[in-house]
Amino acid sequence: MNYRIVSHTVGRILQIEAVLMLLPLAVSIIYVEQDGAASIWAFLISIGISLALGLFLTYVLGKNNKLLFAREGFAIVALAWLAMSAVGALPFVISGYIPSFVDAFFETVSGFTTTGASILTDVEALSHGMLFWRSFTHWVGGMGVLVFIMAILPQDTGRNIHIMRAEMPGPIVGKLVPRLKDTARILYIIYIAITAIEVVFLLFGGMDIFESLVHSFGTAGTGGFGIKGDSLGSYNAYLQWVITIFMLIFGVNFNLYYLILIKQFKTAVKSTELWVYGAIVLISGAAITINILGMYDSVAEAVRHAFFQVATVITTTGYSSVDFNLWPGFSKAILVVLMFVGGCAGSTAGGIKVSRFIIALKTVFRDIKKMLHPRSVAGVKLEGKKVDDSTINSVSTYFAFYFIILLVIFLLISLEPFSFEANFTATVACFNNIGPGLAEVGPMGSFAAYSAPAKVLLSFAMLLGRLEIFPLLLIFTPSMWKKK
Amino acid sequence: MKIIVAGCGKIGKTIVESLVAEGHEILIIDNKPEIVEELTNIYDVMGICGNCADSDIVIDAGAGDADLYLAVTDSDELNMLSCFIAKRMGAKDTIARIRAPEYNDNSLVFMKDNLEISMPINPERLAASELFNILKFPSALKVETFSRRTMEMTEVRLQDDSVLDGVKLLDIRHKFKAQVLICCVQRGEEVFIPDGNFVLRGGDRIGVTAAHVELLKFFKNTGLLQRPVKSVIILGGSRIAYYLAQMVLDIGADVKIIDKDEKICESLVDALPKATIIHGDGSEQELLLEEGISSADAFVALTGSDETNILVSMFAMMNGTKKVISKVNRDEIAPMAERLGLDCIISPKKMVSDVVLRYARALENSMGSNVETLYKLMDDKVEALEFNVRPDAKCVNIPLKDLKLLKNMLIIGIIRGRKVITPSGLTEILPGDRVVVITTNKGLGDLSDILQK
Structure with missing residues (x-):
């Protein structure tokens, strides 16, 4: 393990985080008359700490000696996310809005991993600056901070691909264009552009600029922190539809947007993953609509709520337009199943990812065929290309690890004195980066009642889910840290 | 520039390495997935796995807007076909590795013209001619020629008892009665571009430039000359x-x-x-x-x-x-x-990558005073470049002493017609000249790059 480059890069991340905190600082200054000066000081102090720590790690402990291999890539990503979350929790603690560090850490991890699970019982009590920071962490965490660094800092090694692989979700991570830096830039430009479009649409619907920014950040990162107790329930139908559509847009593989940008519409439209994703959304939306038809005054309202909830769960965002905890069992069952599915690979969504399911199912069919015709030779294809065996293997391994870890966390969380439904969906919602679950942790509830160890465990589950298990798990294996 | 490299064996890999270092946008094609994976892990390039003579793959790689397409697989025929496809798709320039002796006679011109290959390269022949240069002049470690042999650059190692041990560079011309220039010295791991006060020592590896006749005189007078091998x-x-x-x-x-x-x-x-x-x-x-x-x-x-x-x-x-x-x-x-x-x-693969690098730099600067020849010397720590001087170049008609050159840079020769001028402070660069410079700064592409910005 090359400690020095790990320290160097993690330090860089903290420096970037200090810069990012300038935005909520600005918001706090704008709203100083309403909220008081506590938030301003909280951000100033946090920026100072973040910068000092970052510079120390980068230049005193670290050194860019360019020896970056897969193992360093994993370590950098895992440690960077932990450090980022710990430092990102500081403003909440310093300002006194969330006095307990564990609570603040949970909230920040939930932000960066784009989960949206909250320990706050009264969101509306937070200052504008804090609300902005909470949602901004979604936006930053959605595309990934390390990818952001790649887009802006000069690079002298091609090996950074290891970092990108560890941070970007999905079974296959490739580049869009030959240079990594350009790839990272294109991804961020697409990301910023779609976010900006959403802001404009929300402004049209009557939100003020603060509200539209915060909700766009939450949608773009598929996070789900709102600024109201009932999430999006009190907004009008137009705004709910806009959010629904943009949540679905951010759940699509960003490579497809690039293909559209370079005018390869055909290739983009032919994407299997996109079709499967669309089909899942339509079918589950329709099924829920029929199931809840009796609960609402008009069909239009039932359709809107059904699709809003399907979009928020499949893209692992976690907004809500109604309290779906009150829905009939079948609708809740569909939502729980969708929690596992998640969005497309290469999007900002969490979950297992549609493409992994496609590969897994196709592998199952291939194996069944092989049992019937032992001598048959067949490959698994995705998007018209053969999926190589190592990818199939890694998908199977991922599934195995995914469920083992889910079960272990669930068992441990079950020590808490809540209903089976709450404990199970809390685990699933955190692990898949969704946010709200059912029962006590449903859209109108919060995670406040969980004990401190449970909150740490759930924070860990969120990080495992966002980084797709391996980077974080690997830092706990002793051989990872051995000197070569 | 956007460059596609098809075939990533030993030679392809070396080419990719040096092109990436120059900051080009590179896409590689190889039929072995493990090679594509290895290279995309080490270098900042994008990889496509497949047959480089399959037009779908070549389109996929984006040959249509590529500035340079290189086919350097093991197979000559595949390289030719692949270049032909890429050219038809719209690649601006193509380079094919063609090394079988039977293709390297008269048929080379025919194929080059009809397949519109911009430059065929034959690593083995390049290596052989470099070896031949050394054998003709055995005391040299390396011989490079500029402007069709009007000027030569030779690397030699000084023996411990050499007459040059302890000699100041200023004194060399009158002491040994030859118009030569010692333009770079490697001592241990370090490389110097020396000035007149530099003192040579035994064990140094020196680069000497001059016209061929002057070089012969110099080596004769310093006892470094050996007869060509028999x-x-x-x-x-x-x-x-x-x-x-x-x-x-x-x-x-x-x-x-x-x-x-x-x-x-x-x-x-x-x-x-x-x-x-x-x-x-x-x-x-x-x-x-x-x-x-x-x-x-x-x-x-x-x-x-x-x-x-x-x-x-x-x-x-x-x-x-x-x-x-x-x-x-x-x-x-x-x-x-x-x-x-x-x-x-x-190292044959290094020679090939030097040739490709030179070609790429010349392409990139085809509007200005472009690179004609490029050599890497002293374990790649120094570059020697030959530029064509266009009339509109910034440094024309100014005495050299008034030019603000970059540090670690030396103009070692000006070739005017068939004559080699060893430059002094009063020499001026004229349009149509060829200028040879030596530098430790890498990546020069145009004559104007030698000036301080």
Whole structure:
């Protein structure tokens, strides 16, 4: 393990985080008359700490000696996310809005991993600056901070691909264009552009600029922190539809947007993953609509709520337009199943990812065929290309690890004195980066009642889910840290 | 520039490495997934796995808007076809590796024109001509020529008892009565671009430039001159050996080629009737002694194995062969071999990547005063470049002493017509000249780059 480059890069991340905190600082200054000066000081102090720590790690402990291999890539990503979350929790603690560090850490991890699970019982009590920071962490965490660094800092090694692989979700991570830096830039430009479009649409619907920014950040990162107790329930139908559509847009593989940008519409439209994703959304939306038809005054309202909830769960965002905890069992069952599915690979969504399911199912069919015709030779294809065996293997391994870890966390969380439904969906919602679950942790509830160890465990589950298990798990294996 | 490299074997990989270092946008095509994966992990390039003569793959790689398309797979035919496809798709320039001797005669011109290949490269022939330059002038470690041989640059190592030991560079011209310029010196690991007050020491590796005649005078007066070789033993009957043998036979020297493969020996007998072909294991010391390794003027180890080349070369040196050259392909081994005392080492893949690099730089600057020749010297730490001077260049008609040149940069020669001018402070660069500069700054592409910004 090359400690020095790990320290160097993690330090860089903290420096970037200090810069990012300038935005909520600005918001706090704008709203100083309403909220008081506590938030301003909280951000100033946090920026100072973040910068000092970052510079120390980068230049005193670290050194860019360019020896970056897969193992360093994993370590950098895992440690960077932990450090980022710990430092990102500081403003909440310093300002006194969330006095307990564990609570603040949970909230920040939930932000960066784009989960949206909250320990706050009264969101509306937070200052504008804090609300902005909470949602901004979604936006930053959605595309990934390390990818952001790649887009802006000069690079002298091609090996950074290891970092990108560890941070970007999905079974296959490739580049869009030959240079990594350009790839990272294109991804961020697409990301910023779609976010900006959403802001404009929300402004049209009557939100003020603060509200539209915060909700766009939450949608773009598929996070789900709102600024109201009932999430999006009190907004009008137009705004709910806009959010629904943009949540679905951010759940699509960003490579497809690039293909559209370079005018390869055909290739983009032919994407299997996109079709499967669309089909899942339509079918589950329709099924829920029929199931809840009796609960609402008009069909239009039932359709809107059904699709809003399907979009928020499949893209692992976690907004809500109604309290779906009150829905009939079948609708809740569909939502729980969708929690596992998640969005497309290469999007900002969490979950297992549609493409992994496609590969897994196709592998199952291939194996069944092989049992019937032992001598048959067949490959698994995705998007018209053969999926190589190592990818199939890694998908199977991922599934195995995914469920083992889910079960272990669930068992441990079950020590808490809540209903089976709450404990199970809390685990699933955190692990898949969704946010709200059912029962006590449903859209109108919060995670406040969980004990401190449970909150740490759930924070860990969120990080495992966002980084797709391996980077974080690997830092706990002793051989990872051995000197070569 | 957008460059596509098809085929990433030894040569392809070296080319990719040097092009990435220059900051180009690179896409690689190879039919082996593990190679594509390895390269995309090490270098900042994008990879496509597939057959580079499959037009779908070539389209996929985006040959339509590529500035340069290189096909350097093992197979000549595949390279030609792949370049042809890429050219038809709209690639601006194509380079194909074509190395079979039968394609490298008259048919090369035909294919180059009809397939619209911008530049065929033949690594083996390039290597052979570099070897030949050294054999003609055995005290040199490396000989490079500028402007069709009007000017030469030679690397030599000074012996500890050399007459040049302790001499100031200012005094060299009148002391040894030759118009030469010592333009770079490697001492230990360090490379200097020296000024007039620099003092040479024994053990230095120096780069000397001048016109050929002046160089000969200089080497004669300093006792570095050796007569051209009269007999050469080549170990390994590879394509390089074939091209080299042809060149050496043409100047009337004797050539002996040793190879352990009977079929190769037979085909060499047919192709090179004047050479002596020995069938036997060249790593056997007895065979080497029997074939007169101790009395040969030069020994060239060209087998496919770097280790064999190094070991057998050392044996040849111990037995008193005057000039020993070994081919070492792996970059990491070359410095070790040098430490063992073998200082004349060639690496064919490096030569090819130099040629490609030069071509890419010239393409990039085709509007200005572009690079005509590029050599990497002193273990790649120094670059020597030859530029064409266009009338609109910034540095024309100004005495050199008034030009603000970059640091670590020296104008070592101006070629006007067939004459080489060794520049002084009052010399002016005129349009139509060719200017040769030497520098430790990498990546110069245009003559105006030599000025401070």
